Structures are given as structure tokens and as C-alpha cells.
Amino acid sequence: MIDSFKYLPRLIALFYQNQEIEKSQTIPWTSFRSPIKQARFTIITSAGIYLKESQSPFDLQREQKEPTWGDPSLRIIPSSTKPEALAISHLHINPKTILTDINVVFPLQRMAQLAEQGIISGLSQHCFSVMGYQGFPPNTTTWREQTAPQIIEILQQEEAHGALLTPA
Amino acid sequence: MPYWAERIGVPRTLAVEHPFGCPIGYPGDEKGQLTLLQAALSLFETCTTPGEINEFYDLWQEPIETAIQSWQPLEPSPIIRMLTPHIRDIIRQKGKLNLK
Numbered sequence: 001m002i003d004s005f006k007y008l009p010r011l012i013a014l015f016y017q018n019q020e021i022e023k024s025q026t027i028p029w030t031s032f033r034s035p036i037k038q039a040r041f042t043i044i045t046s047a048g049i050y051l052k053e054s055q056s057p058f059d060l061q062r063e064q065k066e067p068t069w070g071d072p073s074l075r076i077i078p079s080s081t082k083p084e085a086l087a088i089s090h091l092h093i094n095p096k097t098i099l100t101d102i103n104v105v106f107p108l109q110r111m112a113q114l115a116e117q118g119i120i121s122g123l124s125q126h127c128f129s130v131m132g133y134q135g136f137p138p139n140t141t142t143w144r145e146q147t148a149p150q151i152i153e154i155l156q157q158e159e160a161h162g163a164l165l166t167p168a
Numbered sequence: 169m170p171y172w173a174e175r176i177g178v179p180r181t182l183a184v185e186h187p188f189g190c191p192i193g194y195p196g197d198e199k200g201q202l203t204l205l206q207a208a209l210s211l212f213e214t215c216t217t218p219g220e221i222n223e224f225y226d227l228w229q230e231p232i233e234t235a236i237q238s239w240q241p242l243e244p245s246p247i248i249r250m251l252t253p254h255i256r257d258i259i260r261q262k263g264k265l266n267l268k
Binding site: 002005006008009014016021025027047090093095097107111114119164 | 248
């Protein structure tokens with residue numbers, strides 16, 4: 001059985017295991033009617049990835065000053081972006097591994113390869129990145145009220161069929 | 169992490185046992201990454217029940233302690249720095265553990 005806490009330091013694992021987190025009462029669900037080879041996908045990552053030249057990093061300075069706050073903003077990233085055009089701002093993981101091969105968390109190139117192989121139809125025009133840390137306790141109000149509707153609107157325009165969520 | 173997927177209510181989950189930051193696999197392991205992605209995407213065709221969690225086993229080759237060190241930031245995050253002195257107290261207050 002997969003151990004969710006295997007790679008956490010012991011004390012942090014114990015801390016999380018003892019948080020009283022209620023299970024979600026409802027699970028969002030849409031049946032997937034097409035075979036994936038006919039489907040267009042997007043990637044939504046929480047790894048804090050952004051476009052190096054044209055987007056600002058996530059606001060780590062404010063998080064340093066206010067440790068219980070996390071940046072709720074969104075980065076919209078064209079699916080055609082080359083790995084070298086991407087950067088990462090994240091205070092909770094070491095970005096070294098991700099910068100070695102960004103496909104470990106934001107697999108633009110691998111998804112393009114799957115499209116070339118005919119496994120999927122392709123990627124939507126845009127993929128998305130947020131900062132996974134949303135404060136302590138987490139405040140996902142902006143995500144629910146602004147970010148998610150914005151992503152949905154774009155994906156409907158781009159006729160995406162499914163989203164691959166990749167947590168950092 | 170299936171623990172969180174279950175609590176948050178993710179529609180379809182491919183659970184993996186990887187260090188943080190590497191949900192798709194090892195850097196540079198193109199073949200492994202493609203295999204994992206195909207397994208994840210196939211869930212769109214095979215899952216019929218909301219909240220279904222499928223486990224994907226690809227043994228992480230790095231020793232656990234090394235992997236734990238590798239994914240962590242060079243300095244503790246601000247919230248960890250803030251909470252660390254209190255974590256033991258918080259856990260004790262829950263009354264579920266008695267840490268020495």
C-alpha cells in the first residue's frame with residue numbers, strides 16, 4: 001500500500017497525521033465519454049512554476065514576512081513553452097531537481113510525446129500553475145472563487161476534455 | 169499522496185510513492201515518466217467511481233533518508249520555522265501521541 005508519509009520527516013508526518021481533516025462530503029465527477037486518444041488535456045500544477053521572462057515569480061517575500069499566508073495567484077503557461085523558459089518559486093521544496101528536468105512535475109514535453117504517439121489527442125493551448133502552499137490553515141477562497149472559474153473558462157474555450165493535476 | 173486525495177475528494181487519483189517535487193518520476197527518466205503518465209491518463213477511461221484511487225508502484229531507487237534530504241529546501245520554509253518549536257506541543261495536545 002502506498003505510504004503518503006514515506007518521504008516526510010517523521011515529526012512533520014506525525015503533525016499531518018494528527019490534523020483533524022474532514023473528508024470531503026462531495027467529490028466532483030464528470031464521466032469521461034471519449035477514449036483518451038481523442039481527448040485534449042491540460043496540466044495544472046501546484047509547483048509554483050512561471051514563465052521566466054514575462055511573468056513575476058510567486059510572492060515569496062510576503063510569505064517570508066507572513067508565514068501563514070500563501071500566494072493564491074495563477075500563472076497561465078502556453079503548452080508550447082520550452083523547459084528553459086520556465087522557472088520555479090517555492091519555499092517548501094528544493095527546486096534543484098525540478099530545474100534539472102521540469103517534466104518531473106510539469107510534463108509538457110512528455111504529454112507532447114504521448115500526442116505524437118497517438119496515445120492522446122494533444123494538449124490544450126494553455127496549462128496552469130499555482131503555488132501549492134495556500135497558508136496555514138489553508139485558505140483556498142481565491143482559488144475557488146476566482147482561479148478555478150478562470151481556468152474553466154479558458155479550458156472551455158480551448159475545448160479541453162481533461163486535466164492532469166500534478167502536486168509538488 | 170492518497171491521504172490528501174481521499175480527504176480533498178479528488179475525482180481520480182494515481183497514487184505514487186515519490187519524494188516531493190517529483191510526482192511524475194525521476195529527472196531524465198523519459199521512459200518511466202511516459203509509463204506513469206499513461207497509467208494516470210488511463211484512469212479517465214477506467215475509473216467509474218468518484219474518488220477512485222489506483223496505486224502505481226515504481227520503487228524509488230534513492231535511499232529514503234537521502235530522498236527526504238534531497239527534496240527539502242535548503243532552509244526550512246517560513247511556516248515550518250514558525251511551527252517547529254510548537255509541533256511537539258500541538259501533537260501532544262491532540263492526546264494521540266506521547267513523544268519523548
